[in-house]
Amino acid sequence: MNVRLLHPSIQSDVHKSDSDNIGGILVCKCSDKPVKVKVSGGIAHNHACGCTKCWKPAGATFSVVAVAPTENVSVIESGDKLAVVDETALIQRYACKACGTHMHGPVEREHAFQGLSFIHPELFERDSWPQPTFAAFVSSVIEGGVDPSEMDGIRIEFKNLGLEPYDCLSPGLMDYVATWTAKKNGTLGQ
Template identity: 65%
Template sequence: MAEKLHPKIDHGLPKESASFSGGTLVCLCTSKPVKVKIKGQIAHNHACGCTKCWKPDGAIFSVVAVTPHENVTVTENGDKLKVVDPSALILRHACTQCGVHMYGPVERDHAFKGLDFIHPERFEEDGWSPPGFAAFVSSVIESGVDPGRMAGIRAQLKAAGLEPYDCLNPVLMDVLATFAAKKSGALPA
């Protein structure tokens, strides 16, 4: 039986459009929804199994991407947003009524500083870059997934075209390691 990984994976990955220049993320509220304008195409979109990211009901994974912080503007009902965990690296701003994480800036000294994490399936528009890999796959066990299901979950991710990693993909791991090496002096800054 197929797992419910995420609606944007289970029903086929969305199609990217070269003409996509951004759009509006909308929370789940039917009255006074929070709206966040995103300028430009997103980057590093992936399925995420961590226990911190917002997931649609019944989904094992979230779908999350990044965009530069300067490309994010709250346009409606920002008074409904609250940071989920002020001590976390990603300051996830969630709607206090429906719970959707609308954007999450990284503000502290980190390789991802200046980026905001978003859930692109909340775009009103189509054409955003689809997920390209799966990260923190083993972490779904921490959310209650039986470890015996993991081989099937990994196989299903691969069949969808998403290479499963138990951390980030190699490109992003290299970014993190380079940042750490420059900070420690092992590489020139």
């Protein structure tokens, strides 16, 4: 069976894990005056994402996305080229107006992920970031145009690559969101 390109850093074995990730500089795809975003400190929850909102490199069906504390994320060059893609979205994805690359996406509204910024680790100048550990929102690629008949093959490919495919976030992250919600609603003690 011929499987579509999930993401180049996942299938090409280009990326090797760095469990001691200390952050770095994210760079957009512009050759002239690229946007640069500094991530001070490590990233967490790196995963493949099938949602239709995340930026994906050309030809990829999934994005690769992780989070960092928003206080550790700062634009250091060409910030005037950034604009929010969808101001109504939970994740305020700042993209380069010239090349379209999403550079960082803080969660500013009240939410379990408030205080985190979503980033695309493949944009780091150095190839030293933790490998993805799961695939999220896998079935959402259908909304992006993938034929439903391909889904079994996509899930098998993820499993073959060591990434458990989920149609939401990983169980640990879903438990975190549900716990935050239960505490906020008073159904679970603080």
